[in-house]
Each structure stands twice: as structure tokens, then as C-alpha cells.
Amino acid sequence: MSLLNKSTVPSRTGFWPNNRNTIIGIVLLAVGILALPFVASSSLMNIAVFTLIFALPAIGLSLLMGLAGQVSLGQASFFAIGAYTHAILLSKFDMPGPVAAIGGVVAAMLAALLVGLPMLRLRGHFLALATLGLGFIVMIAVREWDFTGRTTGIYGFGRPEVFGIPIDNNGFFFWFVAPFVLIALVLALNLTRSRAGRALSAVNDSELAAESLGVNTYILRLKVFVLSAAFAGLGGVFYAYQVQIVSPQVAEFHVSVEILLMVVIGGLGSVWGAVAGAFIVELLSEGLRDLIPALIPGATGEVQLIGYGLVLVLVIILLPGGLYQAVMSAWRAIRHRGSRVDAGAAPSPEPAPSAAAVSTAPDAGGATDAAPAASTPDTPLPAVSTPLAVGEPILEVAGLTKRYGGVVAVDDVGFTVPAGKIMGLIGPNGAGKTTCFNMISGAIAPTAGTVRFLGEEIQGRKPHVGALKGLTRTFQNLQVFASTDVVGNVYMGRYRKGRAGIVRGMLGLQGREQYAHEEIAREVLEAMRLGDVAGSGASDLPFGRQRMMEVCRALASEPALLLLDEPMAGLSGKERDMLAALLRRLRDAGLTIVLVEHDVAQVMSLADTVAVLDDGVLIAHGDPETVRNDPKVIVAYLGTDAEEAEAELMELEEQA
Ligand SMILES: Nc1ncnc2c1ncn2[C@@H]1O[C@H](COP(=O)(O)OP(=O)(O)OP(=O)(O)O)[C@@H](O)[C@H]1O
The missing domain is CATH 3.40.50.300 (P-loop containing nucleotide triphosphate hydrolases)
Structure with a gap:
């Protein structure tokens, strides 16, 4: 079974996904992932591991925000629910790793279902407010509840093992997480191009028109919200494994801001962009960690949040489409230049009128002279x-x-x-x-x-x-x-x-x-x-x-x-x-x-x-x-x- 869209019936114009480009992209990424632990410094490996961990909630959020047009300010709460559930199932219930991991993902999905059921019936920014509220509830709950270890958190659970080999260094852990991220990436890419993905985009463009064509907008949004939480929960599971302690820090508001930043920097709606955004934010976070205390002696986490805020504002003003937009513009410019060079070298015989030329014909109604x-x-x-x-x-x-x-x-x-x-x-x-x-x-x-x-x-x-x-x-x-x-x-x-x-x-x-x-x-x-x-x-x-x-x-x-x-x-x-x-x-x-x-x-x-x-x-x-x-x-x-x-x-x- 292929995870990529495939069909024996070819699409005539590339309306449907260009699988070749996706496969090339995934293969290049996989090769990079395989090679990185051999060449990267330990600090770069650290950034790379957290990039993969946070790429998961970022991919989920990019589906929710970019595709479904729903803003969530509480992605960290699903991330935290995944991390805590996993840690608790491992340390308090001695569950096997895979079962605890599934438990973490399911708990995040259930929480999303509970929040989404009433909230996704409302329009506008209610979901953003509800998820913001959920973030605070989760943060305060884990801090105050004995079961979640209050401010100390949950610790003392083992590292994952694959065929009896403990995944106990950054290189191994990087390889351990990578397949999950690659699969998540392919699943998300497929979704954006699928019937459901196209319906979500349509809902984003005009809810009324999409509904009038048979799209149950409420159910579709609810499903993608729960899916987005599943990605976040899985990220939380890996985070727990990597950090070996799950404390209330993981549920703090700045984690949600970080994930939001990843999606915005990468380019709303671009799944690849979410992964690239995760890498940039992890780099930025590492940089700000050193830079801010140097600039402001004694400064702590809250000041780092100001740094994120500044970057967010700058990206929104200067590059509203994020990295995705920048890369696509550069690519179009290269292709445009290439086609100009070709045209100069050998003039083409009879250039066919472009669709754009047809569509912008002076006739306001778009009528033509031929018989209807x-x-x-x-x-x-x-x-x-x-x-x-x-x-x-x-x-x-x-x-x-x-x-x-x-x-x-x-x-x-x-x-x-x-x-x-x-x-x-x-x-x-x-x-x-x-x-x-x-x-x-x-x-x-x-x-x-x-x-x-x-x-x-x-x-x-x-x-x-x-x-x-x-x-x-x-x-x-x-x-x-x-x-x-x-x-x-x-x-x-x-x-x-x-x-x-x-x-x-x-x-x-x-x-x-x-x-x-x-x-x-x-x-x-x-x-x-x-x-x-x-x-x-x-x-x-x-x-x-x-x-x-x-x-x-x-x-x-x-x-x-x-x-x-x-x-x-x-x-x-x-x-x-x-x-x-x-x-x-x-x-x-x-x-x-x-x-x-x-x-x-x-x-x-x-x-x-x-x-x-x-x-x-x-x-x-x-x-x-x-x-x-x-x-x-x-x-x-x-x-x-x-x-x-x-x-x-x-x-x-x-x-x-
Ligand atoms: N949301 C609304 N709130 C208040 N009044 C409304 C609303 N929608 C329509 N109306 C009023 O209802 C009446 C009927 O409007 P409607 O748009 O159905 O007429 P119509 O026959 O389609 O007109 P037209 O041919 O100009 O499109 C109008 O007086 C309009 O001002």
C-alpha cells in the first residue's frame, strides 16, 4: 500500500498532486536525516532532534490554520497532554512504550474532541479563545495536581528501545523520531490534496458555498482539529522520551507561541513550511537563549517570548506567506528567467494564448464571437x-x-x-x-x-x-x-x-x-x-x-x-x-x-x-x-x- 496518492488514471494537467516532486523531497529529506548524525556537532544535533519533535505539532497546526482556517493558540496543551499521559502511563502504570505512546496520542485527541465539539459550532475566533483557555487550564491543572507531580512533574521513566537497543543518544533518537515525522509529512501532504483537504480549503474560502455543495463544515473542521491534536500529542510523546521529565513548562503559553511561529514562518498552509519553520524556531530559540542574557543581564524566559513576538510581527509584516511564499517566488523567478533565455535562443513558432490571456480578455462578460x-x-x-x-x-x-x-x-x-x-x-x-x-x-x-x-x-x-x-x-x-x-x-x-x-x-x-x-x-x-x-x-x-x-x-x-x-x-x-x-x-x-x-x-x-x-x-x-x-x-x-x-x-x- 502506497502512502502517496496514486492512480492508474492520469491527471491531465497536474491538477492533482505532483507525486514526483513530493517523492524527491521526501527522499532528499530522508537522506539528510540519515547523514546528519555523522556530520553534525552535538549542539546542532540537539536542535535537529527538537526540530523533529516540534515539527509534529507544527504540521498539525498548519493543517488546522492553513487548510481549515482555524486559529489555535493552545497547541501546547495537546502537546503537554500527550507528554504527560505518556509519562504517567510509563512511570505509574508500567505500560509498554508503544501502548503508552498510543495512550498519549489518544488522550490529546479526546481533549480536542471535548473542546472542539462545542467550540467548532461557533464561527470567528472562538476556537482561538477556547484553545487559549484550554492552555491555561492544562498549565494550572498539571501544576496543582499531585497526580501530575505539581511543579516537579513526572520523571523516572525509561528511554525507548528498538529491538533491545536503548535509544540513548541524540543521533539514535533523531533516527528514531524521523520515520514518524516523514510519515506525518506524507499523510499531511496527501490530506491537503485530497477530497477532504480541498473541501477544507473551500470552507476556508466560502463556508456558505462549501456547505451548499454538501460539505458538512462542522464535522470536517472537528475532524481536522482532532487530527491536529493527534500530531501534537505524538510530538509530546517524543518530547517526554527525549527530555526524560515532563514538567508544567511544557504546557506554558510560550510553547504554543513557538509552534504558532513555526507555522507562520514556514508559511500558513504549507506542510513542508511547518517543518522548515520548526528548524528555524529551534535555531532562533537557541540563539535567543544566549543572546538575551547577553543583552539584558538576568533576563529569563519571558524576555525570550518578546523575541518570538518581534520575529512573529516582522514575518507577518515583511513575509506574510512565510518561507513557502519566498521559496515559491524565487522558484517562479528562476523559471521565468529560464524561459526568457530559451525564448531568446530559439523563438518558438506559434505561442499558444495563455489561460491568463484568455481570462483577461477585454470583454467584461468573457463572451466570444463563436456560436454558443x-x-x-x-x-x-x-x-x-x-x-x-x-x-x-x-x-x-x-x-x-x-x-x-x-x-x-x-x-x-x-x-x-x-x-x-x-x-x-x-x-x-x-x-x-x-x-x-x-x-x-x-x-x-x-x-x-x-x-x-x-x-x-x-x-x-x-x-x-x-x-x-x-x-x-x-x-x-x-x-x-x-x-x-x-x-x-x-x-x-x-x-x-x-x-x-x-x-x-x-x-x-x-x-x-x-x-x-x-x-x-x-x-x-x-x-x-x-x-x-x-x-x-x-x-x-x-x-x-x-x-x-x-x-x-x-x-x-x-x-x-x-x-x-x-x-x-x-x-x-x-x-x-x-x-x-x-x-x-x-x-x-x-x-x-x-x-x-x-x-x-x-x-x-x-x-x-x-x-x-x-x-x-x-x-x-x-x-x-x-x-x-x-x-x-x-x-x-x-x-x-x-x-x-x-x-x-x-x-x-x-x-x-
Ligand atoms: N439580514 C437582514 N437583516 C435585515 N433585513 C434584511 C436582511 N436580509 C434581507 N433583508 C431585507 O429583506 C428584504 C428582502 O431582501 P432580499 O435580498 O431577499 O430581496 P430580493 O428580492 O432578493 O432583492 P434584490 O432583487 O435586490 O436582490 C429587503 O427589504 C432587505 O432589506
């Missing part, structure tokens, strides 16, 4: 799921109400959407259309009323509940996953169709599934004429193309019900026509669509039924012809003067 591909019946159509026969009720909304204080945004709205049909939801600005969508999709909870999707009540449930059953949406205010490219965004649409979780992701056992989903994402992009920008950064696209990309992302999920919130806003005329043609074809293929749109002419020509909201109230619902001629709609939607409104309607009809 998706409007022709022979162009491929994204798959849809059709759980019901055409005409059966797929979405039933009753008494839906949303109050914001005195404002009634949506007032007792009810309608039924039949499967395989398009329903237009129109109304003047502020009528309550988006609020309705938000309640149907689960983005907000209604004050009253019910939403039934495929016969199940989903009102007040998180968006992933409906999404997993096939309810997908787009957003009026675009929700782009800015940290990835266009195909990466559309791949996330496939989330509900995937199965691989965190463990499979870490073990790299999901390549086939990933590549298959990537292929589907590309096919959807091709069908929507976005294939040329598949590799471009999502946030580099012009507005109109970002909107189309969101539609692609929703379609990639093979929805049964698609909620489109103003999908035509910002699109060029040709793109609107293309989208309208595509929606018709999707409807004919069995997809149910609810469309909020200000382009009334398009809605009237597209929709099978139209519902009209005005001031939160449903004032009309029926076929387009009836709705168009409804006096309430004419007055409420187009103005108070009925004659003028009639004239405008005629104009719209002509346009349609």
Missing part, C-alpha cells in the same frame, strides 16, 4: 439526477416567513415546484427573493413555515443536508473558492458524489475517484465554454465568467433541483442566450430549476411557471401568460401606472 456551444443539441450536457417523474412535487414551500426585527422580508409564502420544470421567481428589488432562496437552501433558518425537498422537511437544517440530497444553488453575490483554480472550483461541485474521507485522503487511496471527478468537472467546463480557462485562478476571471463558473460548479453536482440566483447578471447577450438554451436542455433532461432573475423577458420565455413576490408577499403564481397579464403584477412589478406598465410589457414581449 451549449445551445446546440449535439453538445454534451452535464448529467442531472431525476429522482421523480416529471410533474411530481419536488419542492413544497408552505407558510415560509422571515422576520428581521420589524422587517418582514418574506411573509407566509407558499408554492410547489413540480419536477422537471423551470419556475421563475421574480419581483422588484427587495421583494424577498434571495431571502426565500436562503431559507430553501438552508443558508438561513425561517421564522416560520416549512420547506419540503423530495418529501423531507429541511427548513432550518444546514445547507449540506439539502445539498447531499441533490439541492444545489448559485449565489447573487458570487461565492468563488479563490484559493483554487477554475477546475478546482467545479471539482468541488462533485463533492456530494465522492466518498473518500480524511483517512483515505491521508493514505492517498482515492486517486482514481479524484481523477474521475476532475474529468467530469472538465467536461462540464467544456460544455459551458470555459474549458480554456480551466487552469486559471478562479478569482482572476472576469465577473461574467465567474458567474458561469458558479453555474458549472452547481451543475457538476448532478443536482435534482437547481436554485439559480440571478445567473444572468453580468453576462453578455450571447452568454445569456447560451445559458437560457442550456437551462432549457437541462429541464428537458429532467432537471428542476428555480430561477431568480431580473431579466423578466428571459424568465417569461424560459419558465414553465412564474411566482411573483412583492414586499415579501407572493402576489401571483401561475404560467407566464397569466402572470404577465395579472393586474397586481403589472402594478406592483412595473409601477403604479397600469397603462405605462402595459406598454412596457408589450416591449418586453417583443424582445422575448
Whole structure:
């Protein structure tokens, strides 16, 4: 079983991990680790051992902060829990080393579960505060509790042995820890590139969009928090072995700051960076230990913390992306220079237009002159799921109400959407259309009323509940996953169709599934004429193309019900026509669509039924012809003067 992602299905563009580079990196690191004890001085060996020990909690924190976007100020508490549990199991319960080590890791994970269960439901910086609090609780508890040896700590346990050989010098210990760090590194790298890792990044970019594609953000964050604690606990186990005494010092706040510094110096989100950061902080710590007493006679640990603080501030100001950013910039500069030299030596025949050039074409909507591909019946159509026969009720909304204080945004709205049909939801600005969508999709909870999707009540449930059953949406205010490219965004649409979780992701056992989903994402992009920008950064696209990309992302999920919130806003005329043609074809293929749109002419020509909201109230619902001629709609939607409104309607009809 390989620990690296592997698949017999190749990725066409390197969207998925470049295993070759990872393997080269790991092999170089392993060779360095093997050689170091032969060449390093004893002080360098000491730094190297602590680098490996602290690389473990740093890797864990980099997953939590860089990938999941959750700040923890208490990584030292999980490190300490791992160290104390291990030491106690060894010294007080005479447990074998491996069992005590597993005990240390499990105890750290359980503590994380206890803290994470309530805290990860909250948004913002609550986790940072909770972990800070946990850090103080652990520190005070171990200092005051007889069982943990109060200020003296736990000591008197043996060193590890491998095949009867005691690991009793720095060189051996370094080799003893190294395989665990290498494995942790590979597992973490695999995770960042896996379905779960991509989902975590997506949650970090837009929690709402990720939820709306089926990601259970709470559970995913909780899992990565517990995983991060497991890495920290393992680091604590090795620390206990190396130092041979576990005292309250290990749980102090400055240890958490050190680990945080490692991750920030290395570059948030870069697993390699966390290891490099661990080395730099250990060097720095050694340097500050000598430098600070020389500068300030009698200075102790607290002053060292000021040194860390200064470095942290400097890194954040001067190099916010850390070492990772610096190395990547240097690498890009070298490659750029290399390609310039090549170009000067031998001019290439016909340079292909770059994706970036395509994406930044002057046409704001990104439209091209060629005939819209998706409007022709022979162009491929994204798959849809059709759980019901055409005409059966797929979405039933009753008494839906949303109050914001005195404002009634949506007032007792009810309608039924039949499967395989398009329903237009129109109304003047502020009528309550988006609020309705938000309640149907689960983005907000209604004050009253019910939403039934495929016969199940989903009102007040998180968006992933409906999404997993096939309810997908787009957003009026675009929700782009800015940290990835266009195909990466559309791949996330496939989330509900995937199965691989965190463990499979870490073990790299999901390549086939990933590549298959990537292929589907590309096919959807091709069908929507976005294939040329598949590799471009999502946030580099012009507005109109970002909107189309969101539609692609929703379609990639093979929805049964698609909620489109103003999908035509910002699109060029040709793109609107293309989208309208595509929606018709999707409807004919069995997809149910609810469309909020200000382009009334398009809605009237597209929709099978139209519902009209005005001031939160449903004032009309029926076929387009009836709705168009409804006096309430004419007055409420187009103005108070009925004659003028009639004239405008005629104009719209002509346009349609
Ligand atoms: N979070 C909120 N707090 C208070 N009022 C809100 C909130 N969200 C929406 N509203 C109000 O609810 C009403 C309906 O807003 P909503 O955005 O649903 O309308 P809309 O029909 O989608 O408008 P538009 O076509 O301009 O997007 C508006 O009066 C709006 O100001």
C-alpha cells in the first residue's frame, strides 16, 4: 500500500498532486536525516532532534490554520497532554512504550474532541479563545495536581528501545523520531490534496458555498482539529522520551507561541513550511537563549517570548506567506528567467494564448464571437439526477416567513415546484427573493413555515443536508473558492458524489475517484465554454465568467433541483442566450430549476411557471401568460401606472 496518492488514471494537467516532486523531497529529506548524525556537532544535533519533535505539532497546526482556517493558540496543551499521559502511563502504570505512546496520542485527541465539539459550532475566533483557555487550564491543572507531580512533574521513566537497543543518544533518537515525522509529512501532504483537504480549503474560502455543495463544515473542521491534536500529542510523546521529565513548562503559553511561529514562518498552509519553520524556531530559540542574557543581564524566559513576538510581527509584516511564499517566488523567478533565455535562443513558432490571456480578455462578460456551444443539441450536457417523474412535487414551500426585527422580508409564502420544470421567481428589488432562496437552501433558518425537498422537511437544517440530497444553488453575490483554480472550483461541485474521507485522503487511496471527478468537472467546463480557462485562478476571471463558473460548479453536482440566483447578471447577450438554451436542455433532461432573475423577458420565455413576490408577499403564481397579464403584477412589478406598465410589457414581449 502506497502512502502517496496514486492512480492508474492520469491527471491531465497536474491538477492533482505532483507525486514526483513530493517523492524527491521526501527522499532528499530522508537522506539528510540519515547523514546528519555523522556530520553534525552535538549542539546542532540537539536542535535537529527538537526540530523533529516540534515539527509534529507544527504540521498539525498548519493543517488546522492553513487548510481549515482555524486559529489555535493552545497547541501546547495537546502537546503537554500527550507528554504527560505518556509519562504517567510509563512511570505509574508500567505500560509498554508503544501502548503508552498510543495512550498519549489518544488522550490529546479526546481533549480536542471535548473542546472542539462545542467550540467548532461557533464561527470567528472562538476556537482561538477556547484553545487559549484550554492552555491555561492544562498549565494550572498539571501544576496543582499531585497526580501530575505539581511543579516537579513526572520523571523516572525509561528511554525507548528498538529491538533491545536503548535509544540513548541524540543521533539514535533523531533516527528514531524521523520515520514518524516523514510519515506525518506524507499523510499531511496527501490530506491537503485530497477530497477532504480541498473541501477544507473551500470552507476556508466560502463556508456558505462549501456547505451548499454538501460539505458538512462542522464535522470536517472537528475532524481536522482532532487530527491536529493527534500530531501534537505524538510530538509530546517524543518530547517526554527525549527530555526524560515532563514538567508544567511544557504546557506554558510560550510553547504554543513557538509552534504558532513555526507555522507562520514556514508559511500558513504549507506542510513542508511547518517543518522548515520548526528548524528555524529551534535555531532562533537557541540563539535567543544566549543572546538575551547577553543583552539584558538576568533576563529569563519571558524576555525570550518578546523575541518570538518581534520575529512573529516582522514575518507577518515583511513575509506574510512565510518561507513557502519566498521559496515559491524565487522558484517562479528562476523559471521565468529560464524561459526568457530559451525564448531568446530559439523563438518558438506559434505561442499558444495563455489561460491568463484568455481570462483577461477585454470583454467584461468573457463572451466570444463563436456560436454558443451549449445551445446546440449535439453538445454534451452535464448529467442531472431525476429522482421523480416529471410533474411530481419536488419542492413544497408552505407558510415560509422571515422576520428581521420589524422587517418582514418574506411573509407566509407558499408554492410547489413540480419536477422537471423551470419556475421563475421574480419581483422588484427587495421583494424577498434571495431571502426565500436562503431559507430553501438552508443558508438561513425561517421564522416560520416549512420547506419540503423530495418529501423531507429541511427548513432550518444546514445547507449540506439539502445539498447531499441533490439541492444545489448559485449565489447573487458570487461565492468563488479563490484559493483554487477554475477546475478546482467545479471539482468541488462533485463533492456530494465522492466518498473518500480524511483517512483515505491521508493514505492517498482515492486517486482514481479524484481523477474521475476532475474529468467530469472538465467536461462540464467544456460544455459551458470555459474549458480554456480551466487552469486559471478562479478569482482572476472576469465577473461574467465567474458567474458561469458558479453555474458549472452547481451543475457538476448532478443536482435534482437547481436554485439559480440571478445567473444572468453580468453576462453578455450571447452568454445569456447560451445559458437560457442550456437551462432549457437541462429541464428537458429532467432537471428542476428555480430561477431568480431580473431579466423578466428571459424568465417569461424560459419558465414553465412564474411566482411573483412583492414586499415579501407572493402576489401571483401561475404560467407566464397569466402572470404577465395579472393586474397586481403589472402594478406592483412595473409601477403604479397600469397603462405605462402595459406598454412596457408589450416591449418586453417583443424582445422575448
Ligand atoms: N439580514 C437582514 N437583516 C435585515 N433585513 C434584511 C436582511 N436580509 C434581507 N433583508 C431585507 O429583506 C428584504 C428582502 O431582501 P432580499 O435580498 O431577499 O430581496 P430580493 O428580492 O432578493 O432583492 P434584490 O432583487 O435586490 O436582490 C429587503 O427589504 C432587505 O432589506
